Amino acid sequence: MNELFICGQNIGAITNNVKADLHKHWLLQIFVAVDEKLVIKVEGQKISCRAIVINANIMHEFQTGEVIHFTMLINPTSLLGRSIRKYYLRGNPYYILSEDRAIELQKLLLNHIKVDNSNDYSEVIKNVYHYFDNKILTEFDQRIESMLRMLNTYHSDKTASRVKYIAKAMYLSESRLSHLFKEETGIPLKSYLVHHNLLSVYEKIFDGESITDAALGSGFDSSAHFAYTNKKMTGMSARDIIKNSRFLKASF
Template sequence: MSEIFKFCDPMMILADYKSPESHKHLASHIIISLGGKMEWQIENKNIKCRGICIASNVVHTGRIDENGAIIFLFTEISRYTASIKKKYLNGNSYCIINDNVVDSIVKKYIEHLNDKETLDTILLRQCRIDNSDEGRYEERIEKVLDYISGLKTIEHSIVEDLSNHIYVSKGRLSHLFKEQTGMTLHSYLAFEKLRKTYKYFCEGRSITDACILAGFDSSSHCASTCKRMFGISLRDVYKTIKE
C-alpha cells in the first residue's frame, strides 16, 4: 500500500503501484527504487534504471520493483526546482540517476525511516539538490505567494482578491504569475488547496470537512483535482497517510 509522507514542498510518497496508466503531471519527479531496476516508458523510449528524474508535463508510465519506490514530486513553484533542473534535467525530459546515488539514498532511507520530519531533507541531500533558490520572484509575486500561504480557505474570489492585493488587473496577475513561476495561477491555487486539505485532515478533520475548509466545493472536486494534477487518487492520499 502506498504511503504519503508529506504533501508540501516536496511531496514525498512511498509507492507500490506496479503499472500506472500513461499520464503526465504538473510536477517534476525523482523516483528511487527500493529494490531492483524499474521499467519506464517516456516519450516512446523504454528505460530500465534504479533511479530517474522526470520533468513536469512529460507523458510517462512504468513498473517499479516489488519492494516499492520513493517518489518526490516538485511543482514549478518548488524551492528545489531550479536545483533539479540544473543538476539533472538541463532542458531534457528525463535523466537516469547514478546507481551510487541510489545506493546512498536507500541506505539513508533505511537509517532514518522513523525521522518523519526530516526524512525528505536527508534523502534529497543525497541527490545533491537543495532549496536555496531564494529571491526568485519580483516583489508582487512574492506578496501573492505569502498571501495564499496565509489563507485558511481559498475562496472563489481569490483571483480578484489577489489582484486587489497587488493592484493589478486579473489578466495581468495571471500573466505575471505564469511568466515568473512557469506555473499557471489556477494550477498553483489547486495545489495549495490540496496542501491545505492534507494539513486539515492531519489535524483531525474528516476528509469532507478538510476539503471544504481548504476551498474545494466537495470531496469529489478535491479527488478529481488530485488525480488530474498528480495521478494519485484521493484514497491514496488520505487512507494511506504514514502517521
C-alpha cells in the same frame, strides 16, 4: 506498505502501492527504487534506472508492483524545485540521477525501512535536498516572490477569491497577475493553485478531517470534484492513496 509524509510544500511516500495511469501535472516528481532498479514510462519511452526526476507537465505512468519505492512531488517554485529545474532538468522531460548517488539514496532508504523503522524521514529527505542543493539561484520578480508568500499565508476556501485578494493587494488586474506568474515561473497560475489546493486537502486529511470536509475546506466544490482532479493530476484515486496509509510529518 504506504507511508505518506508532508515536508514543507512537498508531499511524498514510501510505498509499494502505486498504480498511476498515464497523467501529467505541474509539479516535479522524483522516484527512487529502494532495491535494484525501477521501470517508468515517460512520454511513451520506457526507462529503467535507480532514481529519476520527471519534469512538470510531462506525461508519465508508473507502477510499483510489490516493490517498495520512494516518491516525492516537488513544488517547482520552491528553492528545491527551482534548483532541479535550472541545473538538472534544463528543460528536458526527465533527469536520471547518477549511479553512485542513487545507490547512496537506496542504501539510506533500505536501512530506514529494514533497520531503523522509526517513521522519521528527515535523513532521507535531507539527502534528496542535498543532492540537488545549489545556492546560485536568481529570484523571481519581487511581485511574484510576494505573491508566493501570500499564497502560503492567505487561506481562502475558493481559488477565485484568493486570486482576487492577491491581485488587489498587489495593485494588479487578475489577468496581469496571471500573465506575470506564467512569465516568471513557466506555470499557469490556475494550475499552480489547483496543486496548492490538493496539498491543502492532504494536509487536512493528515490532521484527521474527512475527505469531504478537507475538499470543501480547500477550495473544491465537492469531494467528487476533488476526486476527479486528484485522479487527473496523479493518475490514482484519492481513496486508493489514502486507504491503508499512515500519515507522517517530516522535517529537517
